[in-house]
Amino acid sequence: MVANANPILKLPAEAPHLLGSLKEHLQRIVLDRQQADGHWHYSLDDNVTMNAEYIFFLRWMEEDDRNLINPLAQFLLNNQLPDGSWNLYFGGSGNxxxxxESYLALRLAGYSADHPNLVKAKDFILAHGGIPKARVFTKIWLALFDLYSWEGIPIIPPEIMLSPRGTPFNIYEFSYWSRTVIIPLLILFHFKKMLRLNFTIDELYLKPEDKNDLSFPEALPVDQSWFIKKKIWDWKWINWENVFGTLTQGATLYENVMPIKPLRAQALAKAKKWILKRQEKSGDWGGIVPAMMNSVMALYAMGDNKSSEPILKGLKALERLTRGKSPTIKPHDEEIKNANSATLQSCVSPVWDTGLAALALLECGMNPQSHEMQQARQWLWENRVTHRSDWAYKAKLKPNEPIAAWCFQYHNSNYPDLDDSAVVTLVLHRTGMSLDELKPALNWIFGMQNSDGGWGTFDRDNDQWILNEIPFADLKSLIDPSNPDVTGHVLETLGELGYGKTKAAQRAVRYLKRVQRDNGSWFGRWGVHTLYGTCAAVVGLRKVGEPVEAPYLQRAIHFVVNSQNADGGWGENCDCYRPHVETAVGVSTASQTAWALMALQACRQSSEDFAESIHRGLEFLKTKVSYDGLEEKEFTGTGFPMHFYLRYDGYRNYFPLIALGRLQHSLRM
Structure with a gap:
């Protein structure tokens, strides 16, 4: 094990008491949330498109369940902004x-176009360009209700199912989340099954002639500087967006004009087989709502009866993810007061929550052999994934090499990820599992390292960046390349388990040096944003023995210290994902402050190092104390930069608890 030789931390006289009281408060809160079988499960918030699309789904499937639709619609009304819009995250501007999507969902729920809320929504939509300016996925939903022409959808032909592995445009070059969403869409693109309504939404066009504007939407500029692009596609003289725009127009013409498509039946059959093979026993697909909805709809479009087992199980799985209706997801306190409202979560995070909550308690000195920690260990071990799926096509593993990996959700055994597997492996080691027992987990982690030295999240070498240039990819998130935060988390685990000087770890160090930004920060792929990426990278690098005095780490520390807000906390809002934003700007939050404190604690070289910054950070956390931990309404989790963000309810408590536990080890008590 590589130890960080941190000296005793000198803080003002009142600081140890403050740290201790914060730690005891959060320790009790986190421990109280442990469930009877040993695991933790917190709710998460995303955005209103989940509710809107669930209403679309239910109506398209002709499942007019008012016990679901009415509460989903009420949630939309409750979350409309004063200007008539809906946003993507707390405090964000209208989107x-x-x-x-919210407008159409409310119309489908029975609200008329002259309802005051919808009039305000229409005004906002028109002021921002109306339907022609919408993204691809929004237009697909409109097309499914015959409210937009399929000719304006940049489709992907189903024949891609027949493209062999090893070619740049086969389904396994797409990220796991893209595969599970796109493959059912291929079926929907073919059948174009539509539910025609008794109303239109023509009022969302500025001019009648705008209905003829079928141009593909222009993608928002997204920062892609954080991953290493393969040089094979780096042809300076070619504009790939234009090339793929022309190819997509040709594919759309082929789709809509050609009466005979000789390979279509074979491609559709393969797509359906792929979908059915990857449905979990629970009914889930990929553990994420868009994949689940699309898969059910694809089977229905192909003629499967709604009473068929795959569709019935899929419908039940979606209802299980609906907070306010689910027996397994605890509503927020304000939602309990407003019982006529419900919201669909995009996914659940029990493995992630359990790993981080257990780590927090262990950092605070909880006995690893205690009943609570051994229960957590048993639950985590029992929920490991040991079989191979899509990820195995590129993994560097021997044919019969045993593996153990962990997914984010309860039911996503085909798609474990490196982030969960790293933190769970760390917790299992701290609760008594030997390196021999953890060898299957280490096999998987090492076998999933990318060629560039970093780690992606779900797949190995899933980095064909050219796929993000196709018009369908207006979210610019079709691939899963190496990213700094997951790489940092893996290094933290490898360092703790004694693998910090291995070739794999040193390759990862070189990767992080290569993708560090000029200002010393790192991109945050799964958390907002540079605070998340930088702090994960710094902690991991220190854990494998990288020296604090190294110039690149000094730049990172300088970035963290200079990002501290006047109130003593750290914060960064989701808008910081816009390209060319160089500073972490935003309201201070408990989780982001915790990340910064962990990075500073890992880099102290003397008793005075960062003492003032740390003390101010603790004072900020004190201002956020509430009856159920620390207050935090802000979204600090990321799904897709610029497009989809999350608020994990556990972040406000277990990340600060990890930071407090580590700081307490450094205090002169």
Whole structure:
């Protein structure tokens, strides 16, 4: 094990008491949330498009369940902004796509176009360009209700199912989340099954002639500087967006004009087989709502009866993810007061929550052999994944090499990820599992390292960046390349388990040096944003023995210290994902402050190092104390930069608890 030789931390006289009281408060809160079988499960918030699309799904499937639709619609009304729009995250400005989808969902729920809330929504939508400016996924939903022409959808032909592995455009070059969403869409693109309504939404066009504007939407600029692009596609003289735009127009013409498509039946049959093979026993697909909805709809479009087992199980799985209706997801306190409202979560996070909550308690000195920690260990071990799926096509593993990996959700055994597997492996080791027992987990982690030295999240070498240039990819998130935060988390685990000087770890160090930004920060793929990426990278690098005095780490520390807000906390809002934003700007939050404190604690070289910054950070956390931990309404989790963000309810408590536990080890008590 590589130890960080941190000296005793000198803080003002009142600081140890403050740290101790914060730690005891959060320790009790986190421990109280442990469930009887040993695991933790917190709710998460995303955005209103989940509710809107669930209403679309139910109506399209002709499942007019008012016990579901009415509470889902009420949630939309409750979350409309004063200007008539809906946003993507707490405190964010109105978003065109979320507003169009919420508008249509409320119409489908029975609200008329002259309802005051919808009039305000229409005004916002028109002021921002109306339907022609919407993203691809929004337009697909409109097309499914015959409210937009399929000719304006940049489709992907189903024949891609027949493209062999090893070619740049086969389904396994797409990220796991893209595969599970796109493959059912291929079926929907073919059948174009539509539910025609007794109303239109023509009022969302600025001019009648705008209905003829079928141009593909222009993608928002997204920062892609954080991953290493393969040089094979780096042809300076070619504009790939234009090339793929032309190819997509040709594919759309082929789709809509050609009466005979000789390979279509074979491609559709393969797509359906792929979908059915990957449904979990619970009914889930991929553990994420868009994949689940699309898969059910694809089977229905192909003629499967709604009473068929795959569709019935899929419908039940979606209802199980609906907070306010689910027996397994605890509503927020304000939602309990407003019992006529419900919201669909995009996924659940029990493995992630359990790993981080257990780590927090262990950092605070909880006995690893205690009943609570051994229960957590048993639950985590029992929920490991040991079989191979899509990820195995590129993994560097021997044919019969045993593996153990962990997914984010309860039911996603085909798609474990490196982030969960790293933290769970760390917790299992601390609760008594030997390196021999953990060898299957280490096999998987090492076998999933990318060629560039970093780790992605779900797949190995899933980095064909050219796929993000196709018009369908207006979210620019079709691939899963190496990213700094997951790489940092893996290094933290490898360092703790004694693998910090291995070739794999040193390759990862070189990767992080290569993708560090000029200002010393790192991109945050799964958390907002540079605070998340930088702090994960710094902690991991220190854990494998990288020296604090190294210039690149000094730049990272300088970035963290200079990002501290006047109130003593750290914060960064989701808008910081816009390209060319160089500073972490935003309201201070408990989780982001915790990340910064962990990075500073890992880099102290003397008793005075960062003492003032740390003390101010603790004072900020004190201001956020509430009856159920620390207050935090802000979204600090990331799904897709610029497009989809999350608020994990556990972050406000277990990340600060990890930081407090580590700081307490450094205090002169």
């Amino acid at each position: 065109l796509n979320a507003s169009i």
